[in-house]
Amino acid sequence: MPSGAISDPTPINGATFDYIIIGAGNAGMPLANRLSEDSSKSVLVIEAGGDVRYDDTVRIANETYGDNKKNPDHSWIYPAVMQIENTKPDVWFGKGIGGSTNVNGQVWNAPSKAQVEAIAKLGNDGWSWEDLLKYYKRAQDYHPPSAELAADPGVTYDPEVHNSGGPVTISHPNITFVPQTQSVFVKAVKTALGMDRAQDLQSGDNVGVAFVAQTIHPNSTLQRVSSATSYFTPIENSRSNLVILLKSRATKIIWDDSANGTDAKAIGVEFQQYQGGQTFTAKTRGEVILSAGAMRSPFLLELSGVGDPRRLSTIGIAPKVNLPGVGLNHIEQYQVGTGAPVLNISWHGFGASSSIAQSNAIQLFGKNVTEVESYVRSKHATWAQDQVNGGAAYNVEGIMKQYELMTDGIFSNQVPIGENFFGNGFWGPLSSLSMSMYVLTPYSRGYVHAISSNPWSDPVFNPRFFTVPFDMDMEVAHLRSARKIFNTTEMQSIMYNTTFSPLCNCTLDSAEEYGFLRSHAIQSYSTLDHSVGTCSMMPKEYGGVVNSKFMVYGTQNLRVVDASIIPMQLSAHPQATVYAIAEKAADIIKNQHTNSTQS
Incomplete structure (x- = not known):
């Protein structure tokens, strides 16, 4: 049996593994690494993309979103059905070994403690802030800020929530900082919103303005850190029990038809390398784990007969597990931007922004x-x-x-409901000040569903943005906060002509201003590609899909481990939390199989 990353499915066809993981991304690679630590267990990862670790737009952590989004080797793109006032946004996620950690904005932060505790209160035993913090720390190899950055602009951190020696390198690279503007931003946020500095946005106390750590190698020329470079590259040539099959799309989970009257048992996975091509099969003596993300994990469940029987029957799929919550509860964060030209400052910062203000x-x-x-x-x-x-x-x-x-x-x-993401050039020329206003806690819900039994078709995606009016209220309030920040004397001191876009000659906090900012939001909003919720971890009677140990209801050995299990949006960028979830899931899976072997 081959090991490492391969593209030829021939030796995999008909072979049996202890674990089959679908998706080599933010969660899939940590799972593959941890589960293959036991040399007696064989692990197969099926990945639709290729090995993109060394492609320049992936390897270099710069503002390469546009280049990656246009490249089908790097991205999945899912257009939404028509939304509010004939808008049609899309979401996109990474493809290839590393998944979305290949193309994201590199931010490393964590949600509020209260939000993690709320997951437990929803009906999930074994979830708490202290428990999940253990896994945030296990995943990381933290490099503190340099003395230079600690002095100006004043980067701080909480050593109690960080760790060294884990797989994922996180740091505060000097090259991403422009102290002249970032120091001004911190002061302006204090003046405009009364917001204090936050010591560390991974601490669970995440209201305030801070400089976040990033998944970028320290003291480098913006070398990206992904789940592939963290969890696969170091073991690529030393784990004979781990194989990653590339350019292969999982098309269906295979069930044990003899398990009548009991929970369904997965015995394998079918996959193809191109539409209409040969169908291959990999078998399992242990578990199948979906780590395909919030769009593809529910899609594959439905293709495999797991979902609402009425829906499945209408598209020619034989129902196997009655689970109506599959694909529901889609939750996505969104952003609206503004910008202003900068005055007499030599802009020398590169890469993703490190400056974030989170508002309550x-x-x-x-x-x-x-x-x-x-x-x-x-x-x-x-x-x-x-x-x-x-x-x-x-x-x-x-x-x-x-x-x-x-x-x-x-x-x-x-808990924070909004984020001001501050940097340069993403809402204007590279020499401009830019700020994105994120709604972190939307109440609107959407759905993702298969529309046919063809695994090469795209699912229907309806995020139903702004169907709860309060989501727009939060966005408008956030745009108002941006106006207030840009209108401070601190920001005016570095702005050219003291103007910014969108320019509104209306009174702050007036009804006229609300209408203007609402119109601007509708015309310019876009997604953050932080989708969660479509395989929610919550009680089945609420529409849950997995239990607190990631097991799909009504099955014996099928789990989902990725962002889709998060039942409510979190006030954070998702990658650190998904790493922590994968680390926690690996412990649960290993412990279960160790105990079953011993018994």
């Missing part, structure tokens, strides 16, 4: 926050029913439970 409800809604909270709580039932009527949630009870936990987090625990 008090900072965005000010003296109106109590009234806003009352409004939100009064609308829970109405919004929940709308999500069910729109085909995005299984039942009112389940989405109401999410809304209650979200609203408690936003107004009682003051």
